[in-house]
Amino acid sequence: MTEKREYKADYPEKTLYIPGPTEVREDVVEAMCEPMFGHRMDRMTDLYTTIVEDTKTFLGTDNDVIVLTASGTEFWEASTLNLVDEHMLVATCGSFSERHANVAERLGKTVDRLEYEWGQAVKPEDVREALETSDTQYDVVACVMNESSTGVRNPVEEIGDVVAEYPDTYFVVDAVSALGGDYVDVDAHEIDVIFTSTQKAFAMPPGLAVCVVSEDAYERELERDTASWYGGFQRCLDYYDRKGQTHSTPAIPIMLAYRKQMKHMLEEGHEARDERHREMAEYTREWAREHFEMFPEAGYESQTVACIENTQGIDVAETIDAVSEEYDMVFSNGYGSQLGEKTFRIGHMGEHDLESIEALTDAIEDVAGL
CATH class of the missing domain: 3.40.640.10 (Type I PLP-dependent aspartate aminotransferase-like (Major domain))
Incomplete structure (x- = not known):
């Protein structure tokens, strides 16, 4: 039976790079x-x-x-x-x-x-x-x-x-x-x-x-x-x-x-917002192919969520925890039992920009020793 865990309201702030919820102005x-x-x-x-x-x-x-x-x-x-x-x-x-x-x-x-x-x-x-x-x-x-x-x-x-x-x-x-x-x-x-x-x-x-x-x-x-x-x-x-x-x-x-x-x-406009997301997606794919591989079929990659194949066999859960602890940034493991440690995911959506995505990938490189 689940026990009550009192909400303390004094948690460290984390920048969210998960597939939602994402950062809010x-x-x-x-x-x-x-x-x-x-x-x-x-x-x-x-x-x-x-x-x-x-x-x-x-x-x-x-x-x-x-x-x-x-x-x-x-x-x-x-x-x-x-x-x-x-x-x-x-x-x-x-x-x-x-x-x-x-x-x-x-x-x-x-x-x-x-x-x-x-x-x-x-x-x-x-x-x-x-x-x-x-x-x-x-x-x-x-x-x-x-x-x-x-x-x-x-x-x-x-x-x-x-x-x-x-x-x-x-x-x-x-x-x-x-x-x-x-x-x-x-x-x-x-x-x-x-x-x-x-x-x-x-x-x-x-x-x-x-x-x-x-x-x-x-x-x-x-x-x-x-x-x-x-x-x-x-x-x-x-x-x-x-x-x-x-x-x-x-x-x-x-x-x-x-x-x-x-x-x-x-104010930003739909097309400009689309272009900003495209830039983040293209950068993340290039970074992923340099260090790992993209999981989706080529040519059909998401513009808002990168699913990256863990070809280096890093400990995904441990890396997520370390990036959270050392950099106050949170990204996501693979979804479900099929992809849990085989992939990890980066949400590049909402109000993120190229600079903020680069900060996350730098943190992952540092923690994972890439």
Whole structure:
């Protein structure tokens, strides 16, 4: 039985290079300290409409945006309940894409997997073949944009173009560890649902899930009598249209932080933010290939999370502890029993820049004797 461990509030500060949560600006943290107000007051309408419309502007989408108090996991469940009658095709290439399939099965859906070895990327031509040759009419094709367990960035744009040729099939993208740090044109590639969590590349505190919903996906849900209650597209979007608020009590302090950080993101711009993340990713890959190897399939490496193959056989756990103790920096081991000591991961997302990533790699070199 787990015993209580009292929170002491006097822990040393650590710079986070994990795949989320990531570093948060000081003024964004301070924004959470405003006096509390009611979630049905006009002030809440001002706050919520600001973050929703600013998010649309940042992402460059004409689709609807939902911001809910939840983790991105909420929209695994909600999109499945809202869009899937029975059959769903899920491309699996790592832990989180496999978990998406498991969630759908727990909800009683029939799931076909388009399976890849961990480290391999989903190929658009394989999705096309699966849709063309199957006798099943799939309600949804689901794919993770950024498989953070393996550091793979799937080509969701090209996959979206394929799925768009099947008007009765909807395309759902888990972009939890990528959106905000890796540019994707949601509307151009007809992505029906794409969602993220604020603690990743948005560089905000944890606690909010963001979902972009196409008009087609909204209309599809109207036909359903088993849609999600909390994450239902109609319930969320109709309430926003009527009231400019959320249908249930939101985490107001985190939304205040969201407002502040989204202003920073708009000032930087989506394309510039994408370029900064690309520079960090390219540097980290070059460093990894100098000392180790990259784990993902070549050409499909993530722009926000580097998964590095431990070809030198360093003690990953010991190195992580030593870097934390000596440099107050934290990076991550491999994900799960398959990759725990075989890989390690560096989150180069959010407000990090090339200089801060170089500081981490210097620390790893020093501790590991590279």
